[in-house]
Amino acid sequence: xxxxTQPNSMESNEEEPVHLPCNHSTISGTDYIxxxxxxxxxxxxxxxxxxxxxxxxxxxxxxxAEDRKSSTLILHRATLRDAAVYYCILRDxxxxxxxxxxxxxxxxxxxxxx
Amino acid sequence: xxxxxxTPKHLITATGQRVTLRxxxxxxxxxxxxxxxxxxxxxxxLIQYYNGEERAKGNILERFSAQQFPDLHSELNLSSxxxxxxxxxxxxxxVVGFGGYTFGSGTRLTVV
Numbered sequence: 356x357x358x359x360t361q362p363n364s365m366e367s368n369e370e371e372p373v374h375l376p377c378n379h380s381t382i383s384g385t386d387y388i389x390x391x392x393x394x395x396x397x398x399x400x401x402x403x404x405x406x407x408x409x410x411x412x413x414x415x416x417x418x419x420a421e422d423r424k425s426s427t428l429i430l431h432r433a434t435l436r437d438a439a440v441y442y443c444i445l446r447d448x449x450x451x452x453x454x455x456x457x458x459x460x461x462x463x464x465x466x467x468x469x
Numbered sequence: 470x471x472x473x474x475x476t477p478k479h480l481i482t483a484t485g486q487r488v489t490l491r492x493x494x495x496x497x498x499x500x501x502x503x504x505x506x507x508x509x510x511x512x513x514x515l516i517q518y519y520n521g522e523e524r525a526k527g528n529i530l531e532r533f534s535a536q537q538f539p540d541l542h543s544e545l546n547l548s549s550x551x552x553x554x555x556x557x558x559x560x561x562x563x564v565v566g567f568g569g570y571t572f573g574s575g576t577r578l579t580v581v
């Protein structure tokens with residue numbers, strides 16, 4: 356499985372933008388880049404995903420490098436409720452036989468200061 | 470409410486016992502995945518079912534088994550429980566290959 360590398364932790368101030376980086380230098384052409392987050396005592400929550408182009412939704416934006424070897428999750432205006440562990444994961448669109456269990460790394464622990 | 474329902478929310482049992490965790494996937498999702506999360510191991514993929522058939526196995530112990538029923542709900546059976554099996558167990562559902570996973574709120578298993 357292609358792997359991702361994320362910083363262990365990041366700290367930001369409330370109401371400021373947050374840029375969470377992810378490196379995935381061994382990404383394949385059919386791998387989608389997925390981001391999930393896990394708030395304390397909750398299950399992981401889907402945030403956003405993309406293949407090649409930058410993506411926006413109501414939660415965040417995903418900026419993907421032209422060579423696709425890295426990506427950045429952007430929270431435009433962090434709130435205290437955004438404090439969570441953020442996971443960057445690769446998901447093969449064409450997994451053999453439909454087998455596509457996600458492999459979670461340790462993620463980035465995002466701390467938001469009031 | 471994510472649309473994925475897991476029961477029970479909490480379970481306390483003794484070593485050597487057997488328990489069953491239940492998951493109802495989001496409407497329309499044919500794939501169900503089970504994950505284990507302990508403090509020292511993080512989120513570990515256990516097993517995936519698709520429309521009743523096993524599709525992928527991860528780090529699932531032989532003491533653990535799962536199945537998916539015709540109505541698409543799934544059960545994870547944990548037997549001969551050990552203290553180290555204490556963890557959060559999450560179920561997720563998805564359309565294979567597309568979009569994101571939807572996770573349930575988990576079952577917290579405590580083995581004493």
